[in-house]
Amino acid sequence: MSFEAATREFEQWLAHQNITISPKVAIADLRHQYQGRGLLATEDIVPEEELFSIPRSSMLSVSNSQLLEDRPEIRENLLTLTQWEQLTIVLLYELEVLKAKSRWLPYFNVLPIKDTDNLEFNQLMFWTDAELKLLSPSLIVERVGKDVAEGVYEKLFPTYVSQQLQLPELAGVTLETYNRVASIIMSYSFDVEKFDPETNGDSDEPMDMENAEELLELNFFKSMIPLADTLNADSKLHNASLVYTPDSLVMVAIKPIAKAEQVYNTYSDHPNSEILRRYGYVEWSGSEHDFGEVPLSLIKEYFVSKGLFTMKFVDELLSIMSEIVDNDNSDRWADIVLDSYDCFVSQEVIIEFIFIVQVLTVLASINSLNSMEHLSDESKYQLVSRVFKKCYKLIESRKLTKYFQHTYKDILDLRLKQYPPAAAEDFTSEPEHDRASLALAVLRSEYKSFKNCSDTDAVFRHGDVKYSFVSDEAFIKSIVHKKFLDELH
Structure with missing residues (x-):
C-alpha cells in the first residue's frame, strides 16, 4: 500500500x-x-x-x-x-x-x-x-x-x-x-x-x-x-x-x-x-530541555589528578557521605553521591553537583593542611560529617567558596575536552538525517549545555539563585579550629 x-x-x-x-x-x-x-x-x-x-x-x-x-x-x-x-x-x-x-x-x-x-x-x-x-x-x-x-x-x-x-x-x-x-x-x-x-x-x-x-x-x-x-x-x-x-x-x-x-x-x-x-529523532537546533551529564568518575579523577586525594581515599570519602545520609533519621539530607550530575543548556546545574564539588573542595583543602588518611574511621566520619553539614548551611545561605568556583570550572573544562571538535560547531547545512548526524546532534546539545554552564558568572551570579563567594581559609577555620583538630587526633 x-x-x-x-x-x-x-x-x-x-x-x-x-x-x-x-x-x-x-x-x-x-x-x-x-x-x-x-x-x-x-x-x-x-x-x-x-x-x-x-x-x-x-x-x-x-x-x-x-x-x-x-x-x-x-x-x-x-x-x-x-x-x-x-x-x-x-x-x-x-x-x-x-x-x-x-x-x-x-x-x-x-x-x-x-x-x-x-x-x-x-x-x-x-x-x-x-x-x-x-x-x-x-x-x-x-x-x-x-x-x-x-x-x-x-x-x-x-x-x-x-x-x-x-x-x-x-x-x-x-x-x-x-x-x-x-x-x-x-x-x-x-x-x-x-x-x-x-x-x-x-x-x-x-x-x-x-x-x-x-x-x-x-x-x-x-x-x-x-x-x-x-x-x-x-x-x-x-x-x-x-x-x-x-x-x-x-x-x-x-x-x-x-x-x-x-x-x-x-x-x-x-x-x-x-x-x-x-x-528515534532529534531536534536539530537542540531541545529546550537539553543537558549534559558529568560522571562521578570524572569528578573523582579530577581530585586524584591534582594530587589532592588518592583514588582509594576519595572512594572512602564518598562512602562516608552516603553513610551520613543513610544515618539521618530526619530525612533532611539527600544523597549527593550520584552516578552523574546534570548541567542544563539553560545554565542551571543540579544542587547535588554544587554540593558534592563544594564538599570535596573543602575536604581537599583540609587534607592539604593535615592528611586525613591516618585518622581513625570514627574521626574521619566526624570530620566529613562536620564538613557536609557546614557546606549545606553555606549553600543554603547562597554562598560558595572561591576555590569551589575554580574547581567547578576545571571539572566542566575536563568534560568539554572529552567531546570531539565537531561537537563545538553548529550545523552549517541541512544535516544528512543519518545515524552519524543524529549522534552528532546529541553531542552538540550536550557540549552546548556544558559550555553554557561553564560560565560561572551566568550560573552563580546572574541566575534565579544568586551566590556570593567567600574565603576558603575563613570557612575552613570555622570547621577545623585547633580544638577540633585535637579531638580528631
Missing part, C-alpha cells in the same frame, strides 16, 4: 471510530522534512481551539482490547504483568494473531511497525555497537536498554504466554519482533489518566511526567491513541496539548497556529539524547 493510500484509509477509519476532527487541520505528508506524517493547519487557529476529540473507546488499551474479549479467562494472569508488558501482549495479539482481521489495522498501517518503506526505527535500541560508539562520550549509551528489553522478552516468551496466558500463537515471537512492538509503545503510547468520578471528575490535566512508576500504574493506563500520535513533537515549537476529560481526549491549541503551520505536541521535558533513545 502506498503512503498516500495508507493515509486516506487511516482518515476514513478515524471517522468510523467517532473521532471528530476540526476542518482547520489535516494530515500531511512531511517525508520531505524527514517527519513522516504530521498535522498541518488549513486555516488560522486560535488558542484553546479544539483540533480533534478522541473518545476513550477509540484508544487501544488492555481495557478495550480484543484479546480480553476473545480470551476473558486470561484476564487475571494478564493483569499481573506491568502495564508495558500488558500492552505489548495486546499489540502482538492484534498484529500476529488477528492480523488483517484486527480492528486497528488501518492505524497500524501508518506506524513504523507496518509502514517500513517510509518509516524506520531509529531508537538507540536498533543501533549497532559501532553506531552507538558515535555517541561517545555521552552517558546515554549506558541507558540504551537492550539488556532490560531482553530480560522482559525472556520473562514473557515462550513460557509465560504459552502457559499462564494460554496463547501458544505468540510462543514463536522473536526478540526482533518484540523489540519493534516495544519500541512502538515507547515512541507512540500515552499514559492516560483514569477517570474516577468520585476522585477526579473535574480533572482535565495531563499527567505529571515526574510521577513515580507506582503512581502511574495506579492512576494511569498505557494506551495507543490514534491521530494524537500523528503529531510530531518539538520542545520549542510546541503549540498544542492533549487534555483528558471523562469521556474523551481532546487536542487543544495552546498558541496561535497560522495557516500552513505544523501542529506540534511535546514529549515531556526530554533532552536530545533521551528524545533519540526513546523516539
